[in-house]
Amino acid sequence: xxxxxxxxxxAALSLSACGGQQETAAPAAVxxxxxxxxxxxxxxxxxxxxxxxxxxxxxxxxxEAGECETVVNSDDQMKxxxxxxxxxxxxxxxxxxxxxxxxxxxxxxxxxLVISKSEDASGVVGDGAGATxxxxxxxxxxxxxxxxxxxxxxxxxxxxxxxxxxxxxxxxYEFYCTxxxxxxxxxxxxxxx
Ligand code: ZN
Numbered sequence: 001x002x003x004x005x006x007x008x009x010x011a012a013l014s015l016s017a018c019g020g021q022q023e024t025a026a027p028a029a030v031x032x033x034x035x036x037x038x039x040x041x042x043x044x045x046x047x048x049x050x051x052x053x054x055x056x057x058x059x060x061x062x063x064e065a066g067e068c069e070t071v072v073n074s075d076d077q078m079k080x081x082x083x084x085x086x087x088x089x090x091x092x093x094x095x096x097x098x099x100x101x102x103x104x105x106x107x108x109x110x111x112x113l114v115i116s117k118s119e120d121a122s123g124v125v126g127d128g129a130g131a132t133x134x135x136x137x138x139x140x141x142x143x144x145x146x147x148x149x150x151x152x153x154x155x156x157x158x159x160x161x162x163x164x165x166x167x168x169x170x171x172x173y174e175f176y177c178t179x180x181x182x183x184x185x186x187x188x189x190x191x192x193x
Contacts, residue, residue: 067088067091068088068091068092068093068094068095069094069095069096069097070085070086070087070094070095070096070097071096071097071099072085072096072097072098072099072113072175073099073100073101074098074099074100074101074102074111074113074177074186075100075101075102076102076103076104076109076154077102078109078182078185078186079185079186080113080175080177080186080188082188083188083189084188084189084190084191085115085175085188085189085190085191086191086192086193087162087164087167087190087191087192087193088164088192088193089164089167089192089193090164091164092164093161093162093163093164094161094162094163094164095159095160095161095162096113096147096149096159096160096161096162097157097158097159098111098112098113098149098152098157098158098159098160099156099157100152100153100154100155100156100157101154101155102154102155103154103155104153104154105153105154106133106151106152106153106156107133107153108153109153109154109179110133110137110151110152110153110179111151111152111177111179111182111186112136112137112138112148112149112150112151112152112177112178112179113148113149113160113175113176113177114128114138114145114147114148114149114175114176114177114178115145115146115147115148115162115173115174115175115190116144116145116146116173116174117144117146117171117172117173117174118171118172118173118174119172120144121174121176121183121187123144124138124139124142124144124145124178125176125178125183127139127142128142128178129178129180133151136148136149136150136151136178137151137178137179137180138178146162146163146166146167146173147160147161147162147163147166148160148178151179164192167190167192172189173189173190173192174187174188174189174190175187175188175189175190176188
């Protein structure tokens with residue numbers, strides 16, 4: 001049935017290319033079999049060429065919706081896949097998805113993602129170790145922490161949000177994992193854009 005329509009519309013378009021009056025009928029024929037007509041009659045088919053940029057524009061829309069979120073992967077090699085975490089200041093809230101792509105459990109190779117000023121990182125990590133896994137290795141109520149995720153193990157993921165208005169102008173910020181011993185390999189710069 002689709003092929004039949006495609007042949008009809010291709011024929012109609014070929015005819016319409018010869019006469020000005022029939023051009024108005026051509027777009028209607030295209031809409032009945034848009035996919036087949038587009039691939040089979042591209043040369044004579046001016047109306048389809050005009051339609052293509054419109055569909056490309058709508059396909060780009062979801063990318064804009066993703067500007068206020070990012071994904072950070074972590075693994076059994078004690079690594080984040082990002083050394084720089086970009087947070088867009090114009091976002092009302094910024095969503096961070098932390099994924100653990102490894103296989104080891106949280107007790108052996110747990111990861112979290114904590115954000116603070118660079119100057120506060122060592123204090124947050126030190127107090128986090130004492131806070132134990134029950135508190136995701138973050139001291140409860142630690143005001144130096146801008147935001148943090150839960151502690152996760154291999155195959156898990158967790159999402160948390162950051163309030164971009166909490167970052168002060170002129171200060172340096174870092175993200176890191178506070179699982180004991182992980183900071184050395186698992187830290188990076190927070191870049192506000
Ligand atoms: Zn870790």
